[in-house]
Amino acid sequence: MKHYKLKTLISTVALAALTMASNVHAQAGKVSASDLKFDTLQSPEVGGNTGRKSWKPKDWLEAEVKIEIEMPKSYKHAFVDSVTVKWFVAVDNPDGNGVLLLEKEVEHVNFPVGEEVYSSVYLSPAAIERISGSDRASKTMIKAIGGEVLVNGTSLPDDKGRYFTEGQKLGWWTSGSLSRYDRVPLLNKNETPFKFLWWDRYAEIKPERR
Numbered sequence: 001m002k003h004y005k006l007k008t009l010i011s012t013v014a015l016a017a018l019t020m021a022s023n024v025h026a027q028a029g030k031v032s033a034s035d036l037k038f039d040t041l042q043s044p045e046v047g048g049n050t051g052r053k054s055w056k057p058k059d060w061l062e063a064e065v066k067i068e069i070e071m072p073k074s075y076k077h078a079f080v081d082s083v084t085v086k087w088f089v090a091v092d093n094p095d096g097n098g099v100l101l102l103e104k105e106v107e108h109v110n111f112p113v114g115e116e117v118y119s120s121v122y123l124s125p126a127a128i129e130r131i132s133g134s135d136r137a138s139k140t141m142i143k144a145i146g147g148e149v150l151v152n153g154t155s156l157p158d159d160k161g162r163y164f165t166e167g168q169k170l171g172w173w174t175s176g177s178l179s180r181y182d183r184v185p186l187l188n189k190n191e192t193p194f195k196f197l198w199w200d201r202y203a204e205i206k207p208e209r210r
Contacts, residue, residue, distance in 0.1 A: 029071035029113075031149045031161035038063040038145060040137040043125065044193055058125035059137035060192065063089065063145050065163050067203070068116045075113070083111040083203065084150040085119040087186060088173035090143040094131050099143055101178040104186035108203040117203045121186045122194070130184055144168045 042057040069080055087104040104121050111117070129135045146164035148155065155161075164170055189195060190205045 029069055029075065029151060031151060031156055032068045032070075033065050033147075033149050033161055033163040035066040036063070036145060036163050036165060038139060038142055040139070041194070044197065046193065058135055059128060060125060060194075061123040061128060061137050061139075061142065062120055062194075063087070063122075063142075064118045064120035065147070066116055066118055067149055069111060069113055069151060071113050078113055080111040080113060080151060081109065082152050082206075083108040084153065086148045086150070087121045088144075088146045089121070089123075089186060090145075090173070090178065091131050091141055091181075091184075092143065093179070093181075094133065099178055100131075100181035100184075101173060102181060102184060102186050103173075104188065106188045107206040109206045110204050118201055119203055120189050122189070122192050123184070124187060124192070127184045144172055146170075146173050 039062050041060045041062050043060065045057065065085070067083070067085070069083065071077075071080070085106045085108065087102075087106065089102040089104075090099050091102060093100050102123075106119055106121065108119065123131075123137075125135060125137075128137050128141070132138060132141045144165050146168065147162070149161035149163075150156075151161070159170055162170055164172060188205055189202055190207075
């Protein structure tokens with residue numbers, strides 16, 4: 001009798017977990033991540049009553065991906081509370097030994113449903129020089145870019161919402177041959193001088209708690 005009750009309990013718990021997972025995935029909707037690209041940008045000259053200074057703009061590297069989220073008809077809101085974009089960028093090891101993996105999670109809020117918006121990450125001029133030995137950015141220093149989009153903390157099934165550069169395989173960032181490197185950070189847009197530029201093109205980033 002006890003064995004029967006235990007088996008029934010396990011079955012009930014398993015069914016509840018499966019139902020919950022199905023509901024979560026249903027609420028996650030459909031994510032399209034496309035148009036992944038990276039480019040070089042120069043430090044912008046920001047005006048204002050600060051006096052004139054002589055300086056030479058340096059190079060940044062920007063990676064961006066276009067994201068569109070479609071929610072099921074049962075979802076009655078025009079915005080999603082939280083969309084997390086996981087970024088993985090492979091660069092040459094400045095020591096000349098293999099490839100390094102840079103990681104960044106960018107949490108977006110007030111993410112519009114049914115509208116194409118962008119998420120981005122950046123390498124600063126100092127990071128570029130530390131990796132390449134040059135203060136001029138070169139796209140060749142980026143070996144691969146990839147990542148995943150989570151809706152309200154949920155990873156979508158069937159590899160939906162995942163993205164990667166052409167010529168690479170999905171999930172290349174899980175390779176055991178890559179060494180994670182934290183001394184050179186990837187930056188979100190709000191952590192750069194581009195924070196106030198092209199505002200409506202990019203998804204809103206959740207402010208850091210002070």
